[in-house]
Every structure is written in C-alpha cells, then in structure tokens.
Amino acid sequence: MNYRHAYHAGNHADVFKHLTLARLIALLARKPAPFAYLDTHAGVGLYDLGGDQANRTGEYLEGIGRVWSNERAPALLDDYLGVIRAMNPDGELRHYPGSPELARVLTREQDRLHLNEKHPEDGELLKNNMRGDRRVAVHRGEGWLVPRALLPTQEKRVLLLIDPPFEQPDELERCVHALEEAHGRMRQAIVVIWYPIKDERQLKRFYQKLSKSNAPKLLRAELYVHNPDDATRLNGSGLAISNPPWGLEDELRELLPWLAQTLAQSHGGWKLDWLVEEGAVNAKPAV
Ligand code: SAM
Numbered sequence: 001m002n003y004r005h006a007y008h009a010g011n012h013a014d015v016f017k018h019l020t021l022a023r024l025i026a027l028l029a030r031k032p033a034p035f036a037y038l039d040t041h042a043g044v045g046l047y048d049l050g051g052d053q054a055n056r057t058g059e060y061l062e063g064i065g066r067v068w069s070n071e072r073a074p075a076l077l078d079d080y081l082g083v084i085r086a087m088n089p090d091g092e093l094r095h096y097p098g099s100p101e102l103a104r105v106l107t108r109e110q111d112r113l114h115l116n117e118k119h120p121e122d123g124e125l126l127k128n129n130m131r132g133d134r135r136v137a138v139h140r141g142e143g144w145l146v147p148r149a150l151l152p153t154q155e156k157r158v159l160l161l162i163d164p165p166f167e168q169p170d171e172l173e174r175c176v177h178a179l180e181e182a183h184g185r186m187r188q189a190i191v192v193i194w195y196p197i198k199d200e201r202q203l204k205r206f207y208q209k210l211s212k213s214n215a216p217k218l219l220r221a222e223l224y225v226h227n228p229d230d231a232t233r234l235n236g237s238g239l240a241i242s243n244p245p246w247g248l249e250d251e252l253r254e255l256l257p258w259l260a261q262t263l264a265q266s267h268g269g270w271k272l273d274w275l276v277e278e279g280a281v282n283a284k285p286a287v
Helices: 012-028 052-057 064-068 075-087 099-106 120-130 143-150 171-185 200-211 248-263
Strands: 035-039 046-048 095-097 112-116 136-139 157-162 190-197 218-224 236-242 269-276
Touching: 012 064, 012 075, 012 099, 012 157, 012 190, 012 218, 012 236, 012 248, 035 099, 064 075, 064 248, 075 095, 075 099, 075 248, 095 099, 099 112, 099 120, 112 120, 112 143, 120 136, 143 157, 143 171, 157 171, 171 190, 171 200, 171 236, 190 200, 200 218, 200 269, 218 248, 236 269, 248 269
Parallel strands: 035 112, 035 157, 112 136, 157 190
Antiparallel strands: 046 095, 190 236, 218 236, 218 269
16 A cells, blocks of 8 residues: 555645535535435545645645636635635645545534545544544545445435545456445445546446446546546546436536636646436446
8 A cells, every 4th residue: 555645635636526525515415414425545634735745746736726826716616615725724725635624524513424544544644633523433444345334324315435546457447346336235325436537448448337337327527637648647537426416517517617727737628428327228338
C-alpha cells in the first residue's frame, strides 16, 4: 500500500469528485428521511495543502487552487466551497477536506457515516480526524468487503463511494464487482465509482462491464484536463453513478463545462451520458 492521498488532495480529480459528492448530498437532503454515507477507501479526511506531501506535487494548485481564486464560480459550488471556506477562515487556502470530512459536514443529524480506510497510519489519522462525531463509524478493514459487510443498512437510502487508489491492475474490475454486490443487497443504493482516465482500452472494457451490470440505471460523467491520448498520465477522471437522484444530471450538465474551462491544462473537455438507461433490459455495451 504505497498510495497516500495527501500528495493528490485538492487536484482536478478531487474537485470534480468532491463537488459531485456535495451535490449528491444536497439532493438527498431534500427529503427528511435519513441516509447512510459509506466510503470504501476513505483516506485521512483532512489535508494540509501547506504540508510537505501536497507541496511536493503541487497538484492542488491546478485543482482547488484555480477554483478558490475564481470569483465567478456557479452557485452550485456553494456547499462545497462553503466547507472549504469554513476550514480556511482567514481566506488563505491551506486546509482541504477529503470525502469523509465533506460528507461529515454536509450530512444532517439523522444521517450516519461509515468510513473505511485500510492503511494503518491513514486509518489512525482518519479516526482522530473524525473523533467526537457520534454519527461516524471508522472501520479499518478491506474496502472491497464494505458492500458485503455493511449493506443493507437500516436506513433505506444509501450513498456509497468507491474510490480506490488504482495501484493494482484489477481495480476497475473490482469496482464493477463491488457495484454489483451493492445492488444485489440494496437495489436502490446510489453507488459512485471514481476512476482515472488513462488507458482507453482498459476503460472500454470497464464501460462494457458496467453497462452489463445489475445497476438499475447508471450515469457516466467525465472531466478531461488533457486530451485522453496518453495512457501514462492522468488525463482526467470519471464518475460512474448508479441511481443518481433526480436533478443531478441537469446539475452536472451545468457544472461540467465550467469545470472543463476552469481546470483545463493542455486541453479541457467533458462527457455526460447514460451507460444504463432506466428500465433497460440487456443494455447494449456503451463505447
Ligand atoms: N476517498 C478519499 C477522498 O476523496 O478524500 C480518497 C481516497 S484515496 C483515492 C484511496 C485510499 O484507499 C487511500 O487512502 C489508501 O490508503 C486506501 N486503500 C488502499 N487500498 C485499500 C483497501 N484495499 N481497502 C481500503 N482502503 C484502501
């Protein structure tokens, strides 16, 4: 386990993932019924952008750094930026929330959080960072076992984030398996898979597997900061979102062009389409 998210915290992929997570939570919170938030690969929860790890890569400068200094961000960013502003009260960008902290702050009294992180040190940091919030349970086991271990939940609504480090060659496949396991246990779960846009051939197989999965409906949203023609670099990132709440597709259609323009490095772009449409039987593989 070599991956440490502190090197990448706040980069373009984090901005896209965390903004979408904030919108998902806002849309779920329109109804008073409680929901559970599950994070299979949670990281440490809080990041110091002034620290050695973040500064060694400087990735956040081309991610949240650009958004932070942009005065014309759409109102749909308010919740996400509100969390970051509260962590940086003097207006200087120094602290950045991981998915656990973002979810912790944006969820309500009646909601519950299950956060899992396997790395021994990062698990300890996560536990310390989440201390004092009785709605949060921190687990330090195998992330791929989370759907089997925790679903179904007592809450009828679930938001499950699957965000592995992609250190192993089989992790795209494992994501599909975890999604299927989640829907086998809770058909109505909202499952979000984050994936890197690198090798197009591998991604094609991933899309085919997703489109043949048991997800009742599945939205694909992608943000590119480079042309996706070089498999050795992170050209962008994608989110596969099953059972997206009503309104998310329209919101992403508004946000993605702005994100592509704001975060583009050599080339900006985006994609939004359905890998599985509602009611589809034997869905055709998407390309
Ligand atoms: N979700 C976090 C966020 O958005 O702030 C970032 C997570 S980071 C991409 C992936 C995390 O998975 C790392 O912290 C890594 O230590 C952890 N990890 C790696 N292998 C794991 C496994 N098999 N089970 C659980 N966690 C794992």
